[in-house]
Amino acid sequence: MQLTVWTYEGPPHVGAMRIAASMRGVHFVLHAPQGDTYADLLFTMIERRSTRPPVTYTTFQARDLGSDTAEIFKTACREAVERFRPDAVLVGASCTAELIQDNPGGLAAALNLDIPVVNLELPSYQKKENWGAAETFYRLVRAFAPAPVGVAAARTPGRVCNILGPASLGFRHRDDIVEVRKLVESLGVTINVVAPLGASVADLARLPEADFNIVLYPEIGGVTADWLKRNHGQPFVAIQPIGALATEAFVEAVAKAAGIKAQDIPETRSRLPWYSRSVDSTYLTGKRVFIFGDATHAVAAAHIAAKELGFTVCGLGTYSREFAREVRAAAAEYGVEPLISDDHLAVEDAIISAQPELVLGTQMERHVAKRLRIPCAVISSPVHVQDFPARYSPQMGVEGANVIFDSWVHPLMMGLEEHLLHMFRDDFEFNDTAQPSHLSQGAPAAASAQEEHAAAAGSPLIEVPATLQWADEAERELKKIPFFVRGKARRNTERFASENGLRTITLETLYDAKAHFSR
């Protein structure tokens, strides 16, 4: 029994729903109590889907227990097939129905439906959402692209591929698939089937026609790709094109799998490398970044952060236990302790102790970062309505790298601005009752007016002892500082002086203060 406030993943049947909702002509009959229908709103609200997800819940009640829950399942299944006329029906049980052991697969088989039935075993008390999605996709592919007898023949490189993994409610899958399609087709490679998103069961049956597979999201498509390799001899490309370097590596891997010669590969460059090399980005150097998410996005983020933006990875973790190995390897590369956990409180503690300047995480880490006032960008599921933006916003491929540059750097700019605002907070230039600084600066009368303004506005000016004096030399030096930062310099120096119990500000004091505040 585990104490849980928020969860990174739903139960496995939600993963199964995501596969059903991704595909065309597949209906899912789920043995479940009425409250489990909340899952519909993930699709209709978060993803703004315009149709109900293709799921029928049996919604059995306490009074049905021990008598006719099996009958309720059969009725619901038969009626759903009559009403929705799917090409195939998935059947399974949620956590509660798993306990009553009605065996949806057997019950559906007894109905002698005229369409294929795919039974799902979804162990709710052991597994979670991504596992459920991967398992459901795999069961469907096995059912509709059955393994040929005998040992699969090895394939020679060819220019036809499938893309596996994108699914409903995936983080930016909708846009990634457009970007990756463009990229792959620019190489002269034909895409046979994209699945599960947008595929029908007839499309699944055509999967073996491709020469190789591309696994965009191992959390969902990995098991299926392994199976297709073993049983249909299809190799697969397992590089996810997230970031500029990974996109290049992806292009090479796809070209190799397709038997395309190096000189035929078109230039595929994002703006990220140049933006990152331009001097404006110097301030990104060594920014401490904490990364947490699903394994694919977390590992990719670590590589981009370190190698493409010049950040320092100060924490890396995932909630996907199935992919802990990959995350451990990446963490070792950056010399951080990997965090494999689905306890958001442990993640919060890790963030606090890592003291990052930027958090790249899920919606959960976004909340933590907000509380801690650390800039943050979302890189992974679990998703939120904001993760389905109206604009085109992929994470993969050329445009994906551009989007990543913008969306990770912008919060930092904000951070920088906040930082500046903080430093300038005590300045008369930033006091909205003050006159424009170029009119008032230097004049003693105006200076006292400023103090009055500040006092009236309740501004937390530090108390400067009246005895504090500026030595002439220091005063002259101060005037050499551009006017727009002079106020800050004056105030910081005075604060430094008073904190250190000095009575006279010398040239020395001015530079000691500068050194002190520049850290």
Add this chain to the structure above:
Amino acid sequence: MNAPANLPGTAADCGPAQPLRQRGQHEVFCGLTSIIWLHRKMQDAFFLVVGSRTCAHLMQSAAGVMIFAEPRFATAVIDERDLAGMADVHEELDKVVAKLLSRRPDIRLLVLVGSCPSEVIKLDLAKAAERQGALHGPAVRFLHYSGSGIETTFTQGEDNFLAALVENLPAEPADAKPSLIIAGALADVVEDQFRRIFEALGLGPISFLPPRSSTALPHVGPNTRLLLAQPFLGEMAKTLERRGARHLMAPFPLGEEGTTAWLKAAADAFGIEPGRFAAITGPGRARAKLAVEKSRPTLEGKRIFFFPDSQLEPAMARFLHRELGCDIVEIGTPFLHRHHLAGEFELLPDNVFVSEGQDVDRQLDRCRAQKPDLVVCGMGLANPLEAEGIATKWSIELVFTPVQGYEQAGDLAELFVRPFARRERLKVSA
């Protein structure tokens, strides 16, 4: 009313006396969902669901995905070790409770909430609550109730919670003056308005359930009068009536008419002079009428269809029909407490079409065939219906927004106006 004859289950006589009951998929939340407002109402209580990952996921999805502060609810997720008997479930629960209490020393009342899985495995939460009480009492009190989806829909979770809470109310002294309990969670602002009205009427002492603090519990006994502010409190009412309280029948305080009738029921029971009642309620009534009237031009003659959600549907329908001139096409409700709703149905047309429980697919068929002007439904159905060109209002908003009383009557009407106003403004089509 007006239902096409060819649709199944649309016999003309599906009124409150004989609601249409079709057994099919229910598209409603389970009782756990009430925790989302209960935990905010009672600030020293913590709700610990003993359930599955599904329950935890429901709570976070229904709560609008992760609120900033750590909420005062959590789930003790049962895992395979508990089920396989490798772990003693009660001992596991002890550990979870101990961990929680050490993390949150501010908890005064810890409520163990049963779920479908805990009920199916027959986990005895009464025993667990007693055990925890022995371990951590009296500093922390323990209660338990079921919010499971096999027993409860949505607002019934509050009913079960309040029923558990009132079980332990102290008995009133033998010579107690007549007192009034107002039951059903209301927004604090609404509660304060009602309190001021009751005080002006000189009626009381009064108390509200649930109270804002778990230790501020009223007495109950034969001199206690019970006024329900929410229509979904059947179990709680039964429990209080068993303890001697007398239930004051009234429509619910929605709209000017409902609020007046509701206040009147209390005023009459306490022998308040009609003149005084009129004087005290007069200004509120006038303001409410004025505010509601503004929405009438938009809503008059509009045909409204309710899908089941919170049991507030009949009272909402009555308000829309009586005060805004809407036609009610169907009142779908998850459960129909006929006795508590008698006052509502008296104010509705005799032939109003009522369905109890749900077969969502058949109900959608009826809805599409009827082409209502506005559908009041849950979040799983709203966007799909909008995409079909049907205007919708999320029913959940009616539960989370302060809508009761005179000062909110205009806001309530406005909630139904908004879908129309929005369509009026938008020149883009999807």
